[in-house]
Amino acid sequence: MRLEFLPFNYSRTLYHKMHNLRQETHTVDAYTEEFYQLLSRTDLHESDEQLISRYVGGLQITFEDVLNLLSPTSIYEAHQRALALEKQFNRPSLALPFPFVARQIASNPATETLASSSRPTPSPGPPRGTSPHPPPAPPDTTQRGQFPPAFPPAHGPCFPAGRLGTACPSALGRVLLMAC
Numbered sequence: 001m002r003l004e005f006l007p008f009n010y011s012r013t014l015y016h017k018m019h020n021l022r023q024e025t026h027t028v029d030a031y032t033e034e035f036y037q038l039l040s041r042t043d044l045h046e047s048d049e050q051l052i053s054r055y056v057g058g059l060q061i062t063f064e065d066v067l068n069l070l071s072p073t074s075i076y077e078a079h080q081r082a083l084a085l086e087k088q089f090n091r092p093s094l095a096l097p098f099p100f101v102a103r104q105i106a107s108n109p110a111t112e113t114l115a116s117s118s119r120p121t122p123s124p125g126p127p128r129g130t131s132p133h134p135p136p137a138p139p140d141t142t143q144r145g146q147f148p149p150a151f152p153p154a155h156g157p158c159f160p161a162g163r164l165g166t167a168c169p170s171a172l173g174r175v176l177l178m179a180c
Helices: 010-019 028-041 048-057 061-070 075-089 098-107 109-117
Strands: none
Touching (some): 028 048, 048 075
16 A cells, blocks of 8 residues: 555655754754654664663754763653753843844944944043053944953063063052953
C-alpha cells in the first residue's frame, strides 16, 4: 500500500529532512513536534545518546551550547531545559542587546545634541605645579553620536604606554585602571 500512495523517494526525503532539521526561527515546541514526527516516520535505529545529540544539535546555537554543558540524559529533559532557556531569552530585559540600546541612545535627539554640543569638563584637581602629572586633555567627541570615554588615557612615569596601571603613588587612594 505504501508503494501506491507515497512518492518513490519518500524514505530518502524523510531521512534528509531528519538530518537537516534545525530550529531556526521556530519555537522549541514546534521544533520538538517536527523532530518527533520525523523520528516516528523514519526507521532510525539510533541509541538514546545519538538521538539526544541529534535533537540538541538542531536547536539554536545558544540553546545548543547551554544544553551541551548541562548534558541531558533524555530528549524529554533536553526539551524541558530548552523550554526554560527559551522563556529566559524571551524576557524583555534579555531581548534587547547592548548595541541596540546604544543605537537608540545615540539616535535620540536629546542625547545627540547633548553629546555633540557639550564637552565634559575635567575634574578639578590640585593646583598646577603640585601634581607630578599634567592634567589630561579633554576627550575629543568630533563624530556625531559618539560619547567620550569614561577615563582618558593617562601616560607618564606611573603609567607607561602599553601597561595596565593600577595605582599612582601621587594619587593618594585613587585607583585608575587603563589598557593602552
